[in-house]
Amino acid sequence: MFSTSSKAERTAEQAWEYLSSAMSSAGDTATKAASAATDKGQGWADEAWRRASAAADALAGRRPGRPWGTLLLAGLAGVAVGLAAAAYSRRALARQAAEEEQELAQTAVVLTGDR
Numbered sequence: 001m002f003s004t005s006s007k008a009e010r011t012a013e014q015a016w017e018y019l020s021s022a023m024s025s026a027g028d029t030a031t032k033a034a035s036a037a038t039d040k041g042q043g044w045a046d047e048a049w050r051r052a053s054a055a056a057d058a059l060a061g062r063r064p065g066r067p068w069g070t071l072l073l074a075g076l077a078g079v080a081v082g083l084a085a086a087a088y089s090r091r092a093l094a095r096q097a098a099e100e101e102q103e104l105a106q107t108a109v110v111l112t113g114d115r
Contacts, residue, residue: 016059023052
């Protein structure tokens with residue numbers, strides 16, 4: 001029958017044809033939406049164009065870029081949560097130490113009280 005590589009090549013060619021058609025259609029739609037000046041139409045046309053471009057990049061073997069902004073934001077959020085947890089822990093330990101010191105002071109008064 002057919003070898004795997006030729007089937008894969010045919011599938012890729014077919015996908016490329018579908019993608020080319022979709023990108024052309026999205027471009028036409030974006031042009032019509034821009035001329036109609038509707039924000040909603042422009043929004044979905046932009047999204048269609050973005051998805052088609054991502055699909056073209058995938059078919060061409062290009063990997064998407066890393067979302068460095070999102071990664072940086074997540075890292076900063078982690079640092080902020082860590083600092084908040086450390087500050088809370090320090091306050092809790094200081095409060096516990098003060099309570100223990102007060103309890104020891106009260107116990108010392110009871111043990112050395114007047115007889």
